[in-house]
Amino acid sequence: MEARLAVLAARLEELLGAGRVITDPVRLRTYECDGLTNHRSTPAVVVLPDTAEQIAGIVRECAAAGTPYVARGSGTGLSGGALPRADGVLIVTSRMRRILEIDIPGQRAVVEPGVVNLDVTRAVRPHGYYFAPDPSSQQICSVGGNVAENSGGAHCLKYGFTAHHVLSCEVVTPDGEIVELPADGPGYDLLGVFVGAEGTLGITTKITVRLTRLPETVQTLLAAFGSIEAGGGAVSAIIGAGVVPAAIEMMDALSIEAAEAAVRCEYPPGAGAVLIVELDGPEAEVAAQFTEVERLCRDAGAFEIRIAADDEERALIWKGRKSAFAAVGRISPAYIVQDGVIPRTALPQVLAQIDALSAESGVRVANVFHAGDGNLHPLVLFDDAEPGAEERAEAVSGAILDLCIEHGGSITGEHGVGVDKSRYMPRMFTDTDLDTMQMVRCGFDPDGLCNPGKVFPTPRLCGEVPGVRRGAHPYEGKADLF
């Protein structure tokens, strides 16, 4: 290890105590990637703090040493947002996992960043509440990570993303101060800027989350269709009829095959696509809408419809969908989980184009998506033992994002940009757009030490004159004023 980093590691050990600072190379390597394994970088030092004050201390030490740092929760991210820096410190919050306060009358809970998403729901369910954001990895992903990535999940169609369920965040800023960013109150909505900034503006150390009342009733159905097109037609018909389901999820034949192999979810055999539709809310409303959804599915060509009779059957329907990403490991040695957004109405067309891309390149693509809000999750399969396969898969994966942009969509719906998609940012944004974002970042982190190299395609120092453009940029060179 470089002498400079060894000195820093020794200071961090003074701060945190022995056993909370990892420098052994074998141990460090286990932190080299998060849920996205095609980007790897072994951190120089890993620290496991227990308190916000310790994180503030770590950040101050890093700032003084000019060393970059990255925060990481459970390490389940899918865009490399928590990819460590080989020349930096990885701050792991997985030991900060206390639920500090549950305020049922106030419908809020205060949690540490390492608390697992589902544990919040487990703690408040007996009181009739839950934490609404439900990423598929909710059994292990951390609330701190949800805040950084503004994570969504199947039920975001009706309930919104993490941003809609965070009431305030305690944050360690890049200069090592502990500040509170509240959701309400006059002035700029700094919390709105912070949530989803992918850890580039500071590290959250305490989160006040909104608790949502458990719905009076939940109804779930699984509809099997002969083709994706037929399933897509049902989605448009349901939304067009004015129904707002809690979730509408679709899986294609290949992802059904994977889920079947993994968790034996027993979806109807021979289905080209299955649709999971969940309605929740007051009993009378759900009952009326459910009948309509069932009819619309049949009209669109569903050949089998299953209705979950109880929570156990509902769990079985969801099990296939929730495990789909990891389950693809059963049918392919390696794969890329893509995340893109398209207008819902373009669904059948884009899927046909993805099919064509797959046929042309010989790269298999499994499709899982939040159909209600047009959030696609194509899973691009490859064999990492085969030379060139990963590059071909990458090319297909990139081409899918181009399709999303062409149709007026986005390069990410909920997984974030991280390192994985920073190179696609210029396809979606102009230089001016990117410069403006960069200036916001400089306002928080002028030294560029807080999770550098993420989100933006070309890291630039604050105040550095951006590239050639037509006409003067109104804020050019003024970033240091923020």
Add this chain to the structure above:
Amino acid sequence: MGSEDDLPNLLSDCVHCGFCLPTCPTYVLWGEEMDSPRGRIHLMQQHADGTPLSGPMVEHFDRCLGCMACVTSCPSGVQYDRLIEMTRADVEREHPRSLKERAIRELVFQLFPYRRRLRALRGPLRAYQKSGLERLVRRSGVLERISPSVAAMERLAPPLGRAPKLPERVAARGERRATVGMLTGCVQAEFFPGVNAATARVLALEGCDVVIPRDQGCCGALSMHSGREDEARAFARRTIQMFEAVDVIVVNSAGCGSAMKEYQALLADDPAWSGRADALSAKTRDFAEFLAALGPRAKREPVPVTVAYHDACHLAHAQGIRSQPRALLAAIPELTVREIAEPEICCGSAGTYNLFQPEAAGELGDRKAVNVDATGAELLVAANPGCSMQIATALRRRGAGIAIAHTAQVLDASLRGLGRDALVARDS
């Protein structure tokens, strides 16, 4: 073994999703990547890629309980059970252990798999427990200074009573429905003889002829789960021979049953034995698994008691047996079954774990004891002798009074109409 089954292939099944983390006992304790299944697989990959086994690597492998909760939670079907066994065998071959570690390990592996040696220990141990010396030694902390592992062994030893001797054959009551072989086990036989007696009685009352070969030895579970492959194979061969004459073997100890179901893999490379190993694995049944499939015939008398059922890892995770014991218990009139929170998290017993890693095992035992205590049950039911000793010890530390029994003992009390006192008035 085919190439599908070799280490690189088994390793590549892991997609690094992290779904295993929340069910891993050591991740739950420490929140560190290298003490999670995902992190350990990463370490195994490093080793497979040429990094020599180092102290830290072995430390993290040793800290794995082998509870297999990660196998249950893995959506990608990673066979972590196979991976950790292969890795432990590598550690045994390649990694020199310290003299003290070697001495403790030899003590354990020369004692527990041998019934006669355990039996020889019973007399002195009973005398020790009765004489008051036990309290004196515990208060002095002298064993802790000699070795935390030896201190753990002393703490875990259950109070010993008389050990009834089982006959070689117990005849079915009423019309015979099956003939079954019965494994008596090592620790089960010597420290929990009442469990074996109850097992034989319940099987007979349900219409089974029970064959109990007197010369049966250790099934090899402890050795197999610790990477001592050759020793495990020798035990396995002997057990196969011993039970070749029966069509079904009923096993009341979860760790033993799971090991016997794994003989198939253990002896796969031995052409003379692989077929016989397959046959033995195929006819091995856990006690609850067997009885649930057989269906009840004997009348269940009421046992008015509240029971907390504990999932032994080698029953729930390794053999997938969760509903059968609960169903058997729930079918007893006036008996109430309560669920323990965090059922998937290991109690810390894990074969030899509480002897080699007493500190972590103690923390996990305390965590389990809190959850057991919170059920308010009067009786804890577990299907593995290791779990029973571990949880009983942890509950005693909390000063919590709860009786402990095996599923077989609860059924025995019901079938013989002994009522609740037969269960809650004793603790082994």
